[in-house]
Amino acid sequence: xxxxxxxxxxxxxxxxxxxxxxxxxxxxxxxxxxxxxxxxxxxxxxxxxxxxxxxxxxxxxxxxxxxxxxxxxxxxxxxxxxxxxxxxxxxxxxxxxxxxxxxxxxxxxxxxxxxxxxxxxxxxxxxxxxxxxxxxxxxxxxxxxxxxxxxxxxxxxxxxxxxxxxxxxxxxxxxxxxxxxxxxxxxxxxxxxxxxxxxxxxxxxxxxxxxxxxxxxxxxxxxxxxxxxxxxxxxxxxxxxxxxxxxxxxxxxxxxxxxxxxxxxxxxxxxxxxxxxxxxxxxxxxxxxxxxxxxxxxxxxxxxxxxxxxxxxxxxxxxxxxxxxxxxxxxxxxxxxxxxxxxxxxxxxxxxxxxxxxxxxxxxxxxxxxxxxxxxxxxxxxxxxxxxxxxxxxxxxxxxxxxxxxxxxxxxxxxxxxxxxxxxxxxxxxxxxxxxxxxxxxxxxxxxxxxxxxxxxxxxxxxxxxxxxxxxxxxxxxxxxxxxxxxxx
Amino acid sequence: xxxxxxxxxxxxxxxxxxxxxxxxxxxxxxxxxxxxxxxxxxxxxxxxxxxxxxxxxxxxxxxxxxxxxxxxxxxxxxxxxxxxxxxxxxxxxxxxxxxxxxxxxxxxxxxxxxxxxxxxxxxxxxxxxxxxxxxxxxxxxxxxxxxxxxxxxxxxxxxxxxxxxxxxxxxxxxxxxxxxxxxxxxxxxxxxxxxxxxxxxxxxxxxxxxxxxxxxxxxxxxxxxxxxxxxxxxxxxxxxxxxxxxxxxxxxxxxxxxxxxxxxxxxxxxxxxxxxxxxxxxxxxxxxxxxxxxxxxxxxxxxxxxxx
Numbered sequence: 001x002x003x004x005x006x007x008x009x010x011x012x013x014x015x016x017x018x019x020x021x022x023x024x025x026x027x028x029x030x031x032x033x034x035x036x037x038x039x040x041x042x043x044x045x046x047x048x049x050x051x052x053x054x055x056x057x058x059x060x061x062x063x064x065x066x067x068x069x070x071x072x073x074x075x076x077x078x079x080x081x082x083x084x085x086x087x088x089x090x091x092x093x094x095x096x097x098x099x100x101x102x103x104x105x106x107x108x109x110x111x112x113x114x115x116x117x118x119x120x121x122x123x124x125x126x127x128x129x130x131x132x133x134x135x136x137x138x139x140x141x142x143x144x145x146x147x148x149x150x151x152x153x154x155x156x157x158x159x160x161x162x163x164x165x166x167x168x169x170x171x172x173x174x175x176x177x178x179x180x181x182x183x184x185x186x187x188x189x190x191x192x193x194x195x196x197x198x199x200x201x202x203x204x205x206x207x208x209x210x211x212x213x214x215x216x217x218x219x220x221x222x223x224x225x226x227x228x229x230x231x232x233x234x235x236x237x238x239x240x241x242x243x244x245x246x247x248x249x250x251x252x253x254x255x256x257x258x259x260x261x262x263x264x265x266x267x268x269x270x271x272x273x274x275x276x277x278x279x280x281x282x283x284x285x286x287x288x289x290x291x292x293x294x295x296x297x298x299x300x301x302x303x304x305x306x307x308x309x310x311x312x313x314x315x316x317x318x319x320x321x322x323x324x325x326x327x328x329x330x331x332x333x334x335x336x337x338x339x340x341x342x343x344x345x346x347x348x349x350x351x352x353x354x355x356x357x358x359x360x361x362x363x364x365x366x367x368x369x370x371x372x373x374x375x376x377x378x379x380x381x382x383x384x385x386x387x388x389x390x391x392x393x394x395x396x397x398x399x400x401x402x403x404x405x406x407x408x409x410x411x412x413x414x415x416x417x418x419x420x421x422x423x424x425x426x427x428x429x430x431x432x433x434x435x436x437x438x439x440x441x442x443x444x445x446x447x448x449x450x451x452x453x454x455x456x457x458x459x460x461x462x463x464x465x466x467x468x469x470x471x472x473x474x475x476x477x478x479x480x481x482x483x484x485x486x487x488x489x
Numbered sequence: 490x491x492x493x494x495x496x497x498x499x500x501x502x503x504x505x506x507x508x509x510x511x512x513x514x515x516x517x518x519x520x521x522x523x524x525x526x527x528x529x530x531x532x533x534x535x536x537x538x539x540x541x542x543x544x545x546x547x548x549x550x551x552x553x554x555x556x557x558x559x560x561x562x563x564x565x566x567x568x569x570x571x572x573x574x575x576x577x578x579x580x581x582x583x584x585x586x587x588x589x590x591x592x593x594x595x596x597x598x599x600x601x602x603x604x605x606x607x608x609x610x611x612x613x614x615x616x617x618x619x620x621x622x623x624x625x626x627x628x629x630x631x632x633x634x635x636x637x638x639x640x641x642x643x644x645x646x647x648x649x650x651x652x653x654x655x656x657x658x659x660x661x662x663x664x665x666x667x668x669x670x671x672x673x674x675x676x677x678x679x680x681x682x683x684x685x686x687x688x689x690x691x692x693x694x695x696x697x698x699x700x701x702x703x704x705x706x707x708x709x710x711x712x713x714x715x716x717x718x719x720x721x722x723x724x725x726x727x728x729x730x731x732x733x734x735x736x737x738x739x740x741x742x743x744x745x746x747x748x749x750x751x752x753x754x755x756x757x758x759x760x761x762x763x764x765x766x767x768x769x770x771x772x773x774x775x776x777x778x779x780x781x782x783x784x785x786x787x788x789x790x791x792x793x794x795x796x797x
Contacts, residue, residue, distance in 0.1 A: 006727045008720065013757030014534055019526035124524055283717045284514025319724065327753040336526040433509045453511055
């Protein structure tokens, strides 16, 4: 193909009218207490914090600020519930988990709208990805509850006890499901702390847990910020810590747990290489790049944030990518046509913007689509950096926003070496028409997940987790059970 | 036009360099177009645009002059009780009916498209195809919808298909040439993409999915692959080529999704009847019903719209 010169125009002409998802049917209380021992109870010190809509900066609700005292109560409730829950007939335990899954499906529209309101993600994603997948995780692990002996033949599977679970703000309900579903199915009880900026769907999940009739104390949800999480990590009554979040916090947790008897799984950051070979189906690969980095505003630990494209097709791929980016709609998360919603918080927007400045200082060329963004709220247009090198911070560090760093490569071994030259190892992608190349990449890229000719596909049956600074342990699938069980001979 | 573009137009390109197509990825992209929610003002605008892009078609063995005249009346008077409607882009008929259509559309800004070249199978000698094309143009057709020789294409005889299109293009004179790939007989999206590239390089003004006589006819999948081929050709040469999905599009909702696909693949420049057509016979009435619904809030019985 010749050097690209002809540009398509997407700005004017026929535009899509607003198509907002109705929110008349959803119920968000003005104030949420903590969910401990089957009841909503006020935090001991009586303090609350606000959760806002990042698309409007308006307050949605106030949520209890849990302290050590509340965590202590929650762990005690979980401990108390554990003795009967862990001895309950496994099939019965499974029924409760199935019930949560079904109620989530029934109330999917409400959950999707609240997820978009509180977190800023487009309704298309919360409706089509987050909520259905969360329900799927409960369904999947419910099925395992009475089959654990078959999951690990020849060994006796026993629950661990009380699991402390700390989850991030990028997939609030889905991460809660990833944590709670296997823990319950294996006979553990839990104390869950949702992220500070996105507590609402977790509190709605507390209502579901209550509606499903789970015995009091099996699921406890304590909202709060970093100190609340630390209180869970350091609590002597907790047998296992499951954390998803930043590598920086993961490091603190691992230090705190050193020398204790607590088991832990950590799912941390990533800087995945998405590798496009010249023989790939280019138009579908461009779509995969978009799904890899702009899905959920790039707030995805396994995002394909580094694009490695073979030099003979690089110009073509970048041209097509830029044209595709011009069709992405940034704006109201509740609009059904929105592709990229609001950045989750002012703090995260600041982080992303600091990286945009760093990239330009490092000499990279920045490209952003020209789409309009609303005046209020936190927004970042889809962004590309070209002309970057392995030594640049925008290539090495996780930005956690809609920002893609593009490098080219000439040979297979160069692609592989660049892909692995990172402190992270969570995910990767490869695009090629040749099966042999797919296997060669998947066997040699050190990452927990490598997608071939697709990206950001999730399924409850598939294990997920990282190498190196991306974490310890696996969640999902059979591997995800192992993280909540003691296996005895 | 750049010099390279002129040269490129008259040489069979190396089809082995045409990008491969991943069917799973195409399906995903199509599904995403279909999640676009087109409401209120944008819906009305889309519906009117669809009407203006229709090639109102009758291609039956039992076609009569009366039937063609009736179709031409419909092309002019889509639904006169509703003010502000556009007329359709063209009527599409067999060569023997072109003269009738020309008379019926006298003085109207509506194009006359004629199928030619042994439609629908294309199983005729080149001399016959050329003669048929000339005859259609002489009778008044300003658009020719030709079919490619699928047998030759599937056998890998690309040069023959290429030369045939070039020859027909020449026989068209000033008439616009739409090249029908008959994607339902090509079997894979990779072949659809290669046939699109071949046809554009041979001089096609439009590429068109189907005759309507073979199932499947137009699908969003093949149309997307063809639009992407048009885009790549535009990137390369700067020449715009039009697109016509034909057959199987009878619901306005589906047609709106085609427009979404067009807009997000080729952009605004293609969003006119000059560059995009729907080959359809029953789509117009469904669009009219939807417009009526938008205006009055209720659906009317099909009996309130003329069936032609």
